[in-house]
Amino acid sequence: MVESKHKWKAWIYLSPAIVLLLIFTVWPIINTVRMSLLEGYNSMAAVGGATYDFGFGNFKQVLEYNYFLRCLGNTMLLCVLTVPISTILALLIAVCLNAIKPLQRLLQTIFFLPYVTNSIAIGLVFAAMFNMVGSAFGGENEIIITAGIINNVIEFFGGHAINWINSGSSYAANVVVMVVYIVWNALPFKILILLGGLQSINRQYYDAARVDGTSRRRVFTRITVPLLSPMLAYVVITGFIGGFKEYSSIVGIFGEDMGPAGAPGRLNTMVGFIYDSLSTQQGRASAAALILFGIIFVVTMINLYVSKKKTHY
Amino acid sequence: MKVVLQNLTKIFPGRNKKVREEVIAVNDFTFEIPDGKLIGLLGPSGCGKSTTLYMISGLQKPTAGKIFFGDDDVTELSAENRGVGLVFQNYALYPHMTVKQNILFPLQNLRGADKLSKEEMLERAENAARLVQIDTLMDRKPSELSGGQQQRVAIARALVKMPKVLLLDEPLSNLDARLRLQTREEIRRIQKETGITTIFVTHDQEEAMSISDMIVVMKEGVIQQIGRPQDVYDDPTNLFVAKFLGTPPINVFEGRVEGGRLFVGADAVLDVPGVADQAVTVGIRPEGFVPDENGPLVCALNSVEVMGRDVSVVSTHPAAQVPAIRSIINTDGGLPTGAEVRYSLKPRKVLLFSKADESRIRFEVK
Numbered sequence: 001m002v003e004s005k006h007k008w009k010a011w012i013y014l015s016p017a018i019v020l021l022l023i024f025t026v027w028p029i030i031n032t033v034r035m036s037l038l039e040g041y042n043s044m045a046a047v048g049g050a051t052y053d054f055g056f057g058n059f060k061q062v063l064e065y066n067y068f069l070r071c072l073g074n075t076m077l078l079c080v081l082t083v084p085i086s087t088i089l090a091l092l093i094a095v096c097l098n099a100i101k102p103l104q105r106l107l108q109t110i111f112f113l114p115y116v117t118n119s120i121a122i123g124l125v126f127a128a129m130f131n132m133v134g135s136a137f138g139g140e141n142e143i144i145i146t147a148g149i150i151n152n153v154i155e156f157f158g159g160h161a162i163n164w165i166n167s168g169s170s171y172a173a174n175v176v177v178m179v180v181y182i183v184w185n186a187l188p189f190k191i192l193i194l195l196g197g198l199q200s201i202n203r204q205y206y207d208a209a210r211v212d213g214t215s216r217r218r219v220f221t222r223i224t225v226p227l228l229s230p231m232l233a234y235v236v237i238t239g240f241i242g243g244f245k246e247y248s249s250i251v252g253i254f255g256e257d258m259g260p261a262g263a264p265g266r267l268n269t270m271v272g273f274i275y276d277s278l279s280t281q282q283g284r285a286s287a288a289a290l291i292l293f294g295i296i297f298v299v300t301m302i303n304l305y306v307s308k309k310k311t312h313y
Numbered sequence: 314m315k316v317v318l319q320n321l322t323k324i325f326p327g328r329n330k331k332v333r334e335e336v337i338a339v340n341d342f343t344f345e346i347p348d349g350k351l352i353g354l355l356g357p358s359g360c361g362k363s364t365t366l367y368m369i370s371g372l373q374k375p376t377a378g379k380i381f382f383g384d385d386d387v388t389e390l391s392a393e394n395r396g397v398g399l400v401f402q403n404y405a406l407y408p409h410m411t412v413k414q415n416i417l418f419p420l421q422n423l424r425g426a427d428k429l430s431k432e433e434m435l436e437r438a439e440n441a442a443r444l445v446q447i448d449t450l451m452d453r454k455p456s457e458l459s460g461g462q463q464q465r466v467a468i469a470r471a472l473v474k475m476p477k478v479l480l481l482d483e484p485l486s487n488l489d490a491r492l493r494l495q496t497r498e499e500i501r502r503i504q505k506e507t508g509i510t511t512i513f514v515t516h517d518q519e520e521a522m523s524i525s526d527m528i529v530v531m532k533e534g535v536i537q538q539i540g541r542p543q544d545v546y547d548d549p550t551n552l553f554v555a556k557f558l559g560t561p562p563i564n565v566f567e568g569r570v571e572g573g574r575l576f577v578g579a580d581a582v583l584d585v586p587g588v589a590d591q592a593v594t595v596g597i598r599p600e601g602f603v604p605d606e607n608g609p610l611v612c613a614l615n616s617v618e619v620m621g622r623d624v625s626v627v628s629t630h631p632a633a634q635v636p637a638i639r640s641i642i643n644t645d646g647g648l649p650t651g652a653e654v655r656y657s658l659k660p661r662k663v664l665l666f667s668k669a670d671e672s673r674i675r676f677e678v679k
């Protein structure tokens with residue numbers, strides 16, 4: 001315990017951090033709440049002397065806005081699809097990586113590469129992979145020239161090229177591309193965490209299970225997964241939080257239009273909506289940001305509640 | 314079920330890739346463990362006793378040699394098919410399961426003809442728990458148990474599937490002194506009640522001596538001596554075994570034999586008929602010293618420690634290899650005082666060892 005006469009020293013040591021936090025974290029939060037509660041707030045106009053009424057109009061407007069609901073829907077859909085898929089895949093890959101001795105380090109590095117690569121760059125590569133050149137609207141006889149490797153592979157196996165992301169593509173195809181991309185992008189971090197968790201599990205539990213004649217499947221479900229549950233909970237919770245903030249991945253694939261040519265904004269997310277509103281309608285953006293905050297908060301609470309019951313610490 | 318180890322050898326490849334130095338953990342181990350006995354594998358750390366245990370369990374494969382359970386060769390059988398129960402040094406209880414779930418776990422693994430109904434499983438788990446007296450703790454998690462209780466759960470988990478052989482790896486090393494005493498009796502009782510052939514590993518000679526039917530003393534992967542604990546103590550085959558067994562440890566002196574008499578320093582201390590003249594290492598058990606005013610062995614008296622029942626006399630002698638000679642004496646003749654103490658020796662407690670290879674040199678005791 002610091003003696004009281006030295007307390008001022010403690011405050012001085014803390015002050016740089018406190019000042020920075022106040023300026024860049026606390027004030028923006030307060031200001032966001034303020035802006036969201038001023039009806040139709042616009043900062044440029046406010047500087048010019050405009051005044052705004054206090055009220056919940058921004059929230060009402062956002063929630064009644066179809067485009068916002070569409071963004072919300074996209075975000076939820078991507079979250080619900082990608083978090084379980086990436087977690088399960090990461091778990092399987094981590095278990096496999098942990099089981100092999102040779103090349104483990106090399107493979108670990110390879111699996112970790114996406115994490116250190118810029119997500120926009122990865123998005124561009126994925127866009128190229130799923131790309132398609134030629135017309136999808138052509139008649140029976142028109143030859144479609146495919147350029148993306150995915151369609152090449154599909155055609156190699158005798159399938160028909162699919163219009164994944166180009167003009168005229170379907171929403172479902174777009175979502176598939178996004179899920180593949182987001183899952184791939186999310187894997188390295190999850191593998192890293194889960195592999196670390198696996199390697200910290202005492203080998204003797206496995207020896208004990210072996211002596212008792214436990215099947216591999218039962219070892220996995222009854223020993224590995226429960227002992228890994230704290231890491232799994234962490235990965236799922238951070239996965240949901242990251243999922244609700246999905247934005248740059250869409251930009252990476254579809255560009256700033258947030259949708260295929262001809263259907264801009266079709267895949268826009270909540271963060272995308274907030275960015276869009278930010279330049280002209282700060283009130284609306286603030287309200288949307290607070291709604292996003294509320295959703296993440298509730299989902300995380302649910303996650304924590306569930307994991308408290310299912311997790312062994 | 315008797316367990317037979319035949320020329321069992323385990324060689325670990327060297328870790329250093331440049332110098333391919335192999336470590337022979339267990340060297341040509343041949344030994345038959347009789348059915349229903351409690352056997353202690355005893356030796357200092359790194360002597361290969363745990364490796365032997367793990368080879369019997371099937372968790373490690375021998376480099377050479379064979380293992381038989383009864384008449385069946387199990388050398389190639391993997392751990393899960395051997396039907397052994399293994400208690401790990403740190404128990405390896407599954408931390409996320411309750412005591413009951415831990416004990417049930419091996420039973421739930423049974424498949425095919427051995428598959429049990431839920432009721433049978435519960436009954437057997439409860440029987441096992443009752444045997445180790447933890448039946449009131451069934452719904453606790455391992456973290457909510459004391460070390461001794463965890464130990465019992467581990468034993469119950471190993472026993473519940475009625476193993477042919479029960480293996481215990483340093484079962485008492487994580488317990489405090491009092492609990493250790495109590496638990497070793499407990500292990501003895503459980504072993505007697507179940508009649509399961511039990512092999513346990515320990516570096517604590519007292520532990521091994523107190524409960525084993527037979528002990529195997531090992532050093533650097535080689536068996537030094539096998540026998541009933543008292544026999545091994547009274548009649549060790551070499552200096553290592555003599556030094557390893559007994560608390561306080563045996564007192565070692567430089568000595569020589571001349572004309573059938575044993576000299577320690579300048580004093581002829583004992584007649585040792587039948588031993589050729591030579592320099593020898595002399596080991597004298599602490600209880601082999603008898604204070605005697607006219608005794609031949611003269612030691613400088615350091616201190617007298619009274620520890621309840623025993624009186625331990627600490628003295629020094631120029632020919633001693635150990636800095637302090639510890640003898641345990643009875644106090645009928647009063648406590649020794651003064652600057653020196655004289656002893657006569659009990660011939661059965663004096664052991665001679667060859668200087669060349671530390672093997673025992675036996676002499677006739679009148």
